[in-house]
Structure formats: C-alpha cells, structure tokens
Amino acid sequence: MKKFIAALLTLSMLFAGCAALAEGIMTHADYVAAELDSEVVVETYVQAKQSWWDNKATFYCQSEDGAYFLYEMACSEEEFAKLVPGTKIRVTGYKAEWAGEVEIVDATYEILEGSFIAEAADVTALLGTDELIAHQNEFVTFKGMTVVGIEYKNGEPGDDIYVTLSKNDQEYSFCVERYLTDPETEVYKAVGELKAGDVIDVEGYLYWYEGVNTHITSVKAAA
Template sequence: MKKFVSLLLALMLVIACVGCGGKNESVPAEEAVANEQSDEGTQDAAEPEAGANEETEAAADEETTAPETEADADTATDDVKSEGVMTYEEYVAAELDTEVVVETYVQAKQSWWEDKATVYSQDKDGGYFLYNMACSEEDYEKLAVGTKIKVTGYKAEWSGEVEIIDATFEIEEGSYVAEAEDVTAILGADELIDHQNKFVAFKGMTVEASQDADGNDVAFLYNWDGSGQDGDDLYFNVSLDGSTYTFTVESYLCDNTTDVYKAVKELNIGDQIDMEGFLYWYEGVNPHITSVIVK
C-alpha cells in the first residue's frame, strides 16, 4: 500500500513538472507574436515619415527651379544691336543720302530680279523698306519670314517713301515676326508716318467707289487708272469717318493667285472690311495690303 501511494505521488509530481514545462515554452511564442506586431506597427509609423521626406524633397526641387521672372522674359525679347549698328531712332534721325547700317528682320519679300531683292523688314521699333538690295537668287531663297539680317546701304526717299537703297546684307542669328499693329485710329493724323513700313492693321473700313475708264462705279481698278488687266496691281478706295484713302494690292508682293488678290476682286461697294498690310507711302499713305476680311 505504501508503495502504491509512493508511486502515485511520484506520478503526480512528474505530471506537474510536465505542465510547468509546457507553460514556460508558450511564453516565448507569445512574446514573438507581440514583437512581430510591434515591428509592423513601427514600420507603419515610419511610412508617413517617408512620404513627408518625399514632399520635402519635391518642395526643395520647386524652390531650386525658380520660374522665369518678368525681367528674364524682357531680356529674352530685347533687340540688342551689334556694335556699329544703328537703333531705329538713329536711323530715323539720319540724313537722306547718308550711309546707314541696321539690323532688321524679313517680314515679306516683294520681288527678286537680276540679283536684286526688294524686301519689307522690321525690328521691334520700326520698319525698313529695302529696295533693290544686292542679293543672289540662292540667298533670296534663304530670306524666310523672320530671318535676321544686317543691312548696309543708303537712306533715300521717293515720293514720300523712305527706303534703303544700294544695300548689301548678311544673315545673322535671330528671328522675329511682327504682329500687325492697329493704326486705324490714327489714319489721317500726322503721327501715322511714324509707323511707315511697319506691318499694320486697319479695321472697320468701308469700300468706296472708284471710276473705271468708262466712268462706271466699281469696287477696284486694275492699275491706278483702270488701264490694267488681271495680274496687275489692284487699287481700291476705303473710307473711315468721312475720309477716303487709296489702298493697293502690290502684284509683285501678292499676285493674282493669292487670297488677298482674289478677295479684293470680289469686293462690293459698301462692304465693311478689316485689312492687314505694310504701311507704304506714295504721295501720301498707300498701304500694300496682304489680307482682307469682309465683315
């Protein structure tokens, strides 16, 4: 009996020890789970900091890439003249028949013949009409609209049109295409001539009658007196505020295949029109028109 009791007590002791051992082994597992959850929480907490760093870096990039200032934009559009080249103001002040040197930009080509070119040109301050400038046919093809050229020639005047004659030129780096400046409000004013040879616009003008060789009222004439035919210059009268002006489609500049030539041939007396062209002068204002829109 005592042996049985002793064995029973020994067995209970063994069972108790096994139970304690199992409990001790479960503690590290629970701690591992807790540690793993803690690590995940740490990673989650770190992610916003990474995003914040990215935003900080982006902000730093924006600060180092500053937008172009107004001063930079103005500098980019400055028309700085080379050494020995006149400003437009100096060109205007120069005496007739004296040598002039200008830098200007091709706005349109009127004609080329026997190594001479006639060109409408302009810088950011004013226009220059280059008449019969020495130019090979090969170089004439290079004179695209906007091309910058340095011109050396002589200032001259013909029937009120100030131009540069006996000129030579060289092509330079740079490009500029002028927008049409609206001069409608100063038609008939003394200040209009200050814009001579510029690319300009006229708006809201009315087509007036011209008289052909037979005395008929017509909207346009071939040549100034109606003596021409299709392909010759077109002359037409337009009015504003009671004053009438004669405008021209110069056939060397815009021949009878161009839109403006066709548009003028389709005008009717009384039409309201907007126009663009070059402010040429011949015994008074006589613009060379390159665009007509009937309103």
C-alpha cells in the same frame, strides 16, 4: 552670388551694346534721325519679300522698334530663297526717299542668328493724322474700313489693284502690289471680289506713295 550674376549680365550687355556701336548699327530712332543719302546700318528681320529681279530684291523688314523697306538690295536668286520671313539680317545701305517712301537702297546684307515676326499693329485711329507716318513700312491693320471702289491698274486682273477705302468719310488709297501678292494669291482674288459698301478689316505693309498707300496682304469682313 546674385549680385555677381547681375554684374556679369550688365557687363555682357554693355559689351554687346559696344560691339553694336562699334559696328555702327543703328536703332530705328537713329535711322529716322539720319539724313537722307547718308549711310545706314541696321539689324532687322525679313517680314515679306516683294520681288527678285536681276540679282536685286525688295523686302519689307521690321524689328521690335520699327520697320524698313529695302529696295532692290543686292541678292542672288539662291540667297533670296533663304531670306524667309523671320530671318534676321544686318543691312548696310543708304537712306533714300522716293515719292515719300523712306527706304534703304544700294544695300548689302548678312544673315544673322535670330528670328522675329511682327504682329499687325492697329493704326486705324491714326488715319489722317501726322502720327501715321511714324509707322511707315510696319505691318499694320485697319479695322472697319468701307470699300469705296477697286480698280485694276490695267483695267483687268494681272497687275496691281488700286483700292480706295474710307473711314469717317475720309478716303484712303491702298494697293494690292502684284509683286508682293500676285494674282494667284488669296488676297488678290479676295480684293477683286470686293464691292462698294463692304466693310472690311485690312492688313498690310504701311507703304508710302505720294501719301499713305498700304500694300494689302489680307482682307476679311469686319469683325
């Protein structure tokens, strides 16, 4: 009986795998290996919503095997409201790179059954290494970072905040993205109050702009 169930399970998994293959759904490794400008199909989970604008929306997504940044995906405002963190979606679009950020553009999607919220992966030890980019777009944490300075994009609160943090005498750029976390959010206010020399733990999405440029979602005094 056990053998029969095991065989049944194997078969059903094979069928599921075949179905995915038939639909051309990629693993994250497939996605990483895909050429720029090629069509990609992935199944992933919404982690955070950056913005909705003119029937286009930008999302941070992550699956168990890796993360994706969906830039200006076709999406109505009503649908945007439905795509809450955890929602599983199948995305079809094109792999692109903009200023070092690998993303999916010109995408469409369909909502699937399932839910997943990623835990922040501690990538502090990877700062300054070539391995860090393998975690691009993931929800991550950096621990024990020292504040070098903050700078409002427009010189005053309202727009992005550029944050420079250091670790082991090396400086790194971070950003409070006002469309992800607007000036009314706790993190925007908390970052605005940081002082040079503060030692903090940071969480955010490992975005890239001419190098690593994490979009911060929370800060707290280092444990």
